Amino acid sequence: MARTTAESNAASRHVAKGRKAAARLHALLGQQLPAAAGSPPSSTLHGLWSSPSRSSAASTERSPRCTVAPPARRTTSLPAAAGNANRSAARLVLELQRVRRGSVLNESFNPIPCRVEKKATMHDSYLWRKYGQKEIKNSKHPRLYYRCSYRDDHGCTATKQVQQSEDDDPSLFVVTYFGEHFCGRVADVGCPVVAGDDGEESEELIVISFGSSAAVAAATGGASAAYPWPCCREDAKNSGASQPWSLPDCEEVPPLTANVAEELIEESTPESELMGLISSPDLEYSLLDLELGESSLGIDGFINFDELSVYSIDNAR
DNA sequence: CGAATTTGACCGGT
DNA sequence: ACCGGTCAAATTCG
Numbered sequence: 123m124a125r126t127t128a129e130s131n132a133a134s135r136h137v138a139k140g141r142k143a144a145a146r147l148h149a150l151l152g153q154q155l156p157a158a159a160g161s162p163p164s165s166t167l168h169g170l171w172s173s174p175s176r177s178s179a180a181s182t183e184r185s186p187r188c189t190v191a192p193p194a195r196r197t198t199s200l201p202a203a204a205g206n207a208n209r210s211a212a213r214l215v216l217e218l219q220r221v222r223r224g225s226v227l228n229e230s231f232n233p234i235p236c237r238v239e240k241k242a243t244m245h246d247s248y249l250w251r252k253y254g255q256k257e258i259k260n261s262k263h264p265r266l267y268y269r270c271s272y273r274d275d276h277g278c279t280a281t282k283q284v285q286q287s288e289d290d291d292p293s294l295f296v297v298t299y300f301g302e303h304f305c306g307r308v309a310d311v312g313c314p315v316v317a318g319d320d321g322e323e324s325e326e327l328i329v330i331s332f333g334s335s336a337a338v339a340a341a342t343g344g345a346s347a348a349y350p351w352p353c354c355r356e357d358a359k360n361s362g363a364s365q366p367w368s369l370p371d372c373e374e375v376p377p378l379t380a381n382v383a384e385e386l387i388e389e390s391t392p393e394s395e396l397m398g399l400i401s402s403p404d405l406e407y408s409l410l411d412l413e414l415g416e417s418s419l420g421i422d423g424f425i426n427f428d429e430l431s432v433y434s435i436d437n438a439r
Numbered sequence: 440c441g442a443a444t445t446t447g448a449c450c451g452g453t
Numbered sequence: 454a455c456c457g458g459t460c461a462a463a464t465t466c467g
Binding site: 254 | 443
């Protein structure tokens with residue numbers, strides 16, 4: 123049969139994808155065993171994956187542990203009203219269920235992602251690279267797609283989607299994080315602490331951690347110097363180096379202020395782990411402890427921070 | 440000039 | 454067929 127260019131393109135794309143996937147998987151397998159030689163495991167990776175690090179020079183000296191974020195399905199934006207938030211939560215439940223049924227099949231190496239939605243300013247402390255923008259039906263504003271800048275270097279596939287708030291407050295953005303990465307300074311808080319760019323009102327900052335208290339400590343101001351490469355644009359700029367991973371540390375954590383007007387959080391770990399949310403009043407963090415079922419695929423929980431109620435849904439399976 | 444962003448096309452899921 | 458997510462060539466930026 124005659125082969126069209128379109129088919130050829132598709133074919134080569136598949137090949138490329140396959141290569142990428144294979145490379146990642148290979149790296150993942152290779153890295154999990156050696157298990158962070160000498161590095162503080164902080165064993166916060168419950169069910170999350172260490173990142174591959176390419177066999178570049180950088181990878182030999184550092185152990186960039188980005189966790190893999192599967193390209194999970196999209197999530198909905200967050201309405202301001204509590205009632206709407208609850209509705210969103212419901213939708214997210216369904217969403218997650220679908221993800222759990224499907225996405226693992228698509229990318230065998232991918233665990234279920236940590237996923238967090240937050241309504242906050244667009245900027246956080248990670249270094250992201252925009253890879254797409256899409257007009258979303260019934261949305262005023264386009265959705266912007268970002269992935270971790272270190273994806274290619276370290277295989278960190280954390281991604282986020284940013285969408286401007288519908289109307290009331292244009293300065294707010296709905297940020298949806300997929301997966302978790304360690305290339306940012308906030309340790310394993312897959313969904314990074316949102317740093318307000320204007321530092322005005324700091325209402326309530328909610329930190330979601332999938333890791334140990336150590337990690338949380340880092341997130342809550344412990345400022346662990348876990349990352350040898352810059353995790354924000356400014357870091358990169360100031361360093362003057364061209365290779366991100368070779369840049370100086372990013373220990374200097376800017377004040378973590380945020381205008382988190384509302385957060386709706388949903389997260390899950392494939393290996394049925396506990397997600398810790400620990401409070402750190404000093405920094406205006408509000409964290410909750412929320413324990414999830416052992417079932418490897420249970421809906422884990424929802425937190426409607428509007429009312430600070432926790433939805434823990436264990437769908438027996 | 441290299442890196443980051445833009446943007447239309449492509450692809451898979453529903 | 455529609456929609457959302459991703460890719461990648463082209464363009465812009467520093």
